[in-house]
Structure formats: structure tokens, C-alpha cells
Amino acid sequence: MDKWLSHPTALKIISVLLGILLFAVVHIDPETSPQSLTSSIDTKIIEAATIVPIGLDEEKYVLSAMEPTVARIVVEGKISSLYAASNSDYIVNVDLAGLKPGIQELPLIVKLPRGIKEVELSPRKVTVRIEEIVTKSFDAQVMVEGDVAAGFVLGGPEIVSEGGSAVQVTLPKDDMDKVGLVAASIDVSNADKTVVNKKAKLVVYDTEGQEITGAIVKPSTIHAEVKVTLPFKQVPLQLRYSGELPEDMSLVSVKPSVDFVTVYASQEDLDAISIYDGAVLDLSKVKQSGTIKVKAPPVDHIQAVNPGEIELTIVVEVATTKKLSNVPISITGTGPGLTAQILTPASGTMDLEISGAEAVLADVVLDDVAIVAKVAGLDPGTHTIALELELPPYVQPVLGDGQSLSATIEIMDPTVSNGNDPEDTEVGGTPVDPPDEGSEGATPGNNGSGSGNANARSGGDKSGNQHALVDANRRTPSNHLIAWKKEDATV
Template sequence: MDKWLSHPTALKIISVLLGILLFAVVHIDPETSPQSITSSIDTKIIEAATIIPIGLDEEKYVLTAMEPTVARLVVEGKISNLRAATNADYVVNVDLSGVTKPGLQELPLTIKLPRGIKEVELSPRRVMVQIEEIVTKTFDAQVMIDGDPAAGFVLGEPEIQSEGGRSVQVTLPRDDMDKVGLVAASLDVSNADKTVVNKRAKLVVYDKEGQEIPNAIVQPSTLHVEVKVTLPFKQVPLQVRYTGELSEGMSLVTVKPSVDFVTVYAPQEELDAISIYDGAVLDLTKVKQSGTIKVKAPPVDHIQAVNPGEIDLDIVVEVATTRKLSNVPITITGTEPGLTAQIITPASGTLDLEISGAEAVLAEIGLDDVAIVAKVAGLEPGTHTVALELELPPYVQPVLADGQSLSVTIEIMDTTASNGDGDPGDVEVGGTPTDPPEDEQEEGGTGNNGAESGNANAASGDSHSGNQHALVDANRRSPSNSLLSWEKEVATI
């Protein structure tokens, strides 16, 4: 043994061993276990992992409540795997695919973990869910207007331009569906001075107390809405005016517009004064035969716009013919109080009158449809030559020889002088009895803002008959064999 210990090689081996022991004594912590130094496994705790419901048949049911909504999850795995995964990679689900009826139910939780990581603990392992049946119901959507238009403008009714119109479908849990009070879209028109078009408005479902129901599903979700913003407007009768002359030998039988009334737009103070619209003008030179002609309806005077802007006129024309009316009585109008008037010449107080027009029109005319009027308003007592005016039905004109003038000689007398007491009383005079002043008709046709008088002025209301008449100053008309030979006429529709 002594011989082995004294051998140089043995001494070297012993020295190496002693050195290793000394190194171990100095560098190894006696408090640390050998296992913790060499292990690569660790754990991780996720205190509030969100529970995600999956598999529910959303066409039939809706999840309205779940308790709890988060779970505590403890997992274990290699340190490298734990560090590589985020909290979003740890998925906790409640599977609702097996739900076949509504109500309160308890269901188990399932988890999906990243690769290389396993579950240590999951709490809780079951949750309570409230399932409700969903229903779909059709509603008529409304449009709510917010704000006011610019000063002086008015709003029309909102128009829904969407393909399906007002009809929309609302999907809600059955219990919530019973609370629905209104489905509406809001449209802001603040300070608008023109029509709001191409506006898409979001649909909102409100309960019966006016509160929004946020979980409602609306199809479609928006509406295409238009609302007219215009000046004040109203409907007024249409009156067609005429210009030009028909071809020689032709006469109008009827002119019937496609509408009897038009809508006019104007500031309110101007609108109040408008009673008819006479801006539609038919150029008779363009009428060659019976048929339909379009005429424009432009703004006139203080009118800002007209609807419709174009009007169809159904026109019937025939060959003109003539007819003689004998012994048409002459009517005196406009006698001042205290005066009386009688016709001196012609002594009969009547005239023979030749008229021209379509045969169908002339055939319907009687003495009650024609009036010869002598206006004496403002004349002093004495003898006067008074020009006559003719009241003729529409589309009829007098036939006068070249240079012919229609007039009568009338004597006006002061009845107060003859009675001596200032009360003229009722005195009969020769010729046609005098009409009361209230039956006097103003010269020229009625019309909007001073429409011109003319051959076919159909100012409504003649004291002699229920038909419409044209007021004609026979002394100012040029002779012609054709109906409507003068430049302008007015017809009341």
C-alpha cells in the first residue's frame, strides 16, 4: 500500500479528486435542491379567461345571460411554451350546439390550449346560461324629421325611395319583441333650402317608452329617404291662353288639358294673391289638325315654380262655318243712380249678329249664350253713341264686314228731375231694360295678375246664362272669316 501511495501517478489522481471536491464545496448552494436547477417545466395562472359561447343556432335562439362570464385557469408546460403563448391562446368555451329549447340551462365548459401546455385546474367547470327564442316581425318604418328648414320654406312629406318601401324586418327575442313601439329613421333638415335627396338614414328600433332597443337586428339597416323642401305652395285652376291664329277656315271645337289644377310655389305673401295660373300658352299657328300638343307651364309673375312643368292639351279642330243670330237683345249696364237709359238706335233694341266657329259648337248656341252689352258707366244725361261689347261662348267669334263698327245711340235721362222729390222710382224706358250695376262685368277676361282678354276668354260667370263666354269689344276686332283670328285669347278650365 505504501508503495502504491508513493507512486507519482497515484499522487496525481488523488490531487485531481481533491481539487474537484474543493470546487464543489465552494460553488454548490446547500439551500437549492438539485431538481430545481435542472427542471424546465413551469405553471401559469390565468385569473379571468373570458368564456366564449359557441354553436348556438342563431336563427332560432339568442343567449341573453350567462353566469359566470369568466373562469380561472391554471396550466402547466415548458417555460419556452408558456412564454410563447398569449392569454388569447387560452380559449374557454361553452358549447350551445345541443340547445333545443329556450330557458335556463347549466352547461359544461371546454378549453383549447396551446401546443405543449396542459390543464392543471379550471374553475368553474360549468356555467348557467339563459336561452331565449328569437322571432322576426315586419314593421312599417317611419321617418322622423330633425330641425327646421330655412326661413320661408316648407317641408313636404318624406318619401322612401328604397326598393322595399317602408317594409322592414326586425329580429328580437320574443319577450323584447312585445316591447317594440316604433321603427324609425331620423333625417336632419336644419336650414335646408332645397330638396334633401339621396339621403341614407339608419333605422333604429324604439320601445313603447321611446328608448332605443340596442340588440334589435333590422333588415335593411338603412332607408333611402327624400324630403322636399320648397317655398309655400297651393293648387290653383289652370287657365290656358292662346296666341297666333289658326289656319284659314279652321276652328277650335275643344281644348282639354290633361290636368285641371296645377301646384304653384311662391313666397307666402305672393301665394295668397294667386287665384289661377295662366302661364300655359297654346300657339295656334302650330295647330294643324286634331291631336295632342304639349305646352310648357313656366313660372310667371311672382310664381317661383309650377308642377307639372309641362301639360298635354287634347285639341279638336274642325272646318269653320258661320251662323246668323237674329234679334239678339242689347243689354245696358252701368247706369248711375238717379239716371235711366234707353236705346234710341236701333229702335228695336236688338241686333242681328253673324258668328263663326265649328259647326258642332255653333249648333249648341242659343240667344241665351250670346250677349251684346252697352256700358254707360260714367256718362252724363244726354244722347251718346256707345260702343258695344260681345259676350260669346269659347271658340266663337263675330263675323264683321271691313270697317264695320258695332254701336248704339243711347239717351240717358235724369229721373230725379222728373219726379221732383229726388226718388227716381221704377221708370220704364224704350229699348232693353237697364241691368242693375252689380251685374256689370269688367271689360277683359279674368286671369291671374291681369291676364289679357280675348276671343275665347272663358271668364266664368255670365249673368245671362250658365255657359262660359268670351268678352269681345266688337269695335276693336278686325274682320275675319276664321275663328280665333285675334292674337290672344283666354280660356278658363
């Protein structure tokens, strides 16, 4: 040992080791060295971690309030672990499983990332309010906003969804008691046609008109529309006829599915419209009793008609005839101060054969038929007048070959004396031909009218109410044209 210590090399090695020890003693601070050994551990503060409720039976209950909604967390762990975790990894829950409605105070549950531990949690409890939720059915409505374009009128809003207006609203029980209206809004500002919204959002309002947020509405949207139209009004339907029934057939009744239609036009034109006569029944298409549909198109100044199609219930029967004797001829239209008398036929009456369905003719009596001689505008003298017939609905005259439907009328001015001078007596006059088409006393044959079968009556009513414009041109079985007229009638 002494030899080893006295060896020069050994002395050098010992000297180096002593120098290192002296350096360490001088330069290492005893108070700081413990910190260098724990420098890998640190703390972190999450000031506002969101408190997330869990376990609530959301089909029955709703969390209507929670105080507070965030918590402060202080955690500790390795620096590497703290840096690796984001704030969303620090989870704070409140367990609501099995709770009943009411206000309760519950503890918080903290879930931290691995390697990190909780140092502090504030607060440790929260107060929650649980409410029962209920579902109730409501009829949705449409609220209209704005003003339509000038000259147009606003119709009633309508829900056209397949499921109708019924909707289901889910809310807490206390809020449900406040519901006043479930509605969708449609803006019609400056609209000149119907406004349609196929996905109008439904909103729940309370009794004071304020929106109730958080309401669940099923369905959440509806298909709604608001009518924007020209001015309109309802007017009586007056059916017109064209064509002819087969010779052996006659109408018993024609009953439309509606007696009134709605017509649309500018207000000025609308004020002048009293009837609608645009629907025409083509009698040539009627082969038997039954129903038939006819179009109701716009006519004259009418822009639209509702309904646009009308169903007619038609009854036809085999035609038969009936004779009426001594039907009186009446004179109308005599000028002021003038008198008129019938020269021929001398009796002032005519025998008349009429045709129609047996059920119709059975009710026809002499008082239902009139033969009229219109002398309006004629001067004193003798005139041959084409007579006009006034017949019940669905009845037509039967005239044989060569049979004339005319009379000789003498018009006199009592204030003028004839002086018993044959040369002063007017022995003749200007014959009056049957009225031309379009003249007074005749109805144009192309005005939607037709054969005598076009007379109209509803259900055999003797009152004469009808849906027809009756043609003045009637043909005899031998196809001779005669002139007669039935006064127009309106239901």
C-alpha cells in the first residue's frame, strides 16, 4: 500500500480526483439542487370547463336550468402530459339519471386524462331544475305579411300539406300552458298572383305573441299558399245549349252541380257582370240519361271562373206530343194612344201542338203557353206579324208543312177619323218578316242554343226557372224554319 501511494502515477490520479471533488463542493448550491430533480412536474388551471349533464331521460324530462354551467379545475402532472391534453379532455359531468321533476343539488364528476390528477375543483356541486316534457297537437295557421299589388285582392291563406294543418308540439309542461299559436309566415308584398311556400317554417308563439324558443314541432314546415286574385264575386250560372238531340228524344231535366260560379275580373268589369253564361251543353253528345261535364271557360271580360268544369245531371225520355186548343194570341208593344186588334186568325186564338218528354208534357196546361205578337215601333195600319211562342222548359212546338206562325194585326189611331172614304182607308201594310238572326225577337242560333230540346227546366218545375238561353229558331219535323222565342231565364 505504501509503495502504491508513493508511486508517482498514483499520486497524479489522486490529485485529479481531489480537484474534481473540490470543484463540485464550490459550484453546486444545496438549496437549488432539489428543484432540479423535480422540474418535470407542473400544474395547470382550466378556468371554465363546461359542465355536461348526463343520464337524463330526454323522452320524459328536460333540464330547464343549471347553475353554474362551468367549473374551475386545477390539475397536476408531468409537463409532457399537461401539454399533450387539450381543454376538451378535462370533462366535468353532472349525473341526472333517475331524477324526477324539481330543483335539486347534485355533485360534479371530473374525468381527467391519464397521468394527471385533480388538485382543486370549484364548485363541487351544481343546482339543476328538471321539468316534465309533454307533446300536444295544434292546428297550424298561416300569418300573412305585406300588401298585395294594386288592383288585386287577398284571399284566405290555406295549408295544402298532405297531412293537413295538424302538428305536434313538444315543450316543458309549464311552457306548454303558455302556447297561444303555432304558425308560419308568408310575405305577399306586391304580389299579383297566388303566393306558394312549400317549406314554410313553423314557429310557436305564446299568448303575448312572443316566440317560444326550444319548442320541437313535427313536422317543422308546412306547404302553404295565399290566394292573390283579381276582384271576384258569385253570379248565377246560366247554361247555354248547342246542337240537337235525336228527333225521338227530349229533355226532362238538366241539373248542374252548382247554381252559382265565382268569376274574376277587374272591378270595373265585375260591376257589370250579373250572370255567367259561358258553359255550353252540346245536345248532340247526349245519348241517354246520365252525367256529363262541360267546361266553364272565361268569356267576355271575365278573366277566370271557378269551378272551371261543371257536372250536369241529365234526364232524357222518348219524345211525345200534346195538342192545345184555342191558345190566345196576346199583343204587346202598342204605341201610346194606339190600339191594336187581331184580324187573322179572326178568333184571336190558335191551336198548337207541342212536343216533349211525357213527364214534362203531363204538367203543361193552357196557362203555361203564350203566343205573342210584338208590335212595338209599328205605325197605324195592317201588318203581318211573326208570332213568338213562350213555352215551358224542355217543350217545343210541332208545326206541319206549310203551317204559318203569324197573324195579321191592325194598328189604329183613335184620334184620326177615316171619314168613311174608301180611299182614306188603309187596306194593306208592310208585312213583317220573321226576325233575322241577331234582330230583336230572335236569338242567334250560334249563341250556344239549339233545337227545341234545348229548353231548360230543373226537375220538372213549372215555375219556368232554368239554366238556358233558348233559341228562337226551331225546326219542324220536315225541317222548315220558323221563328219563335222563349224568354231567357236565370236560376
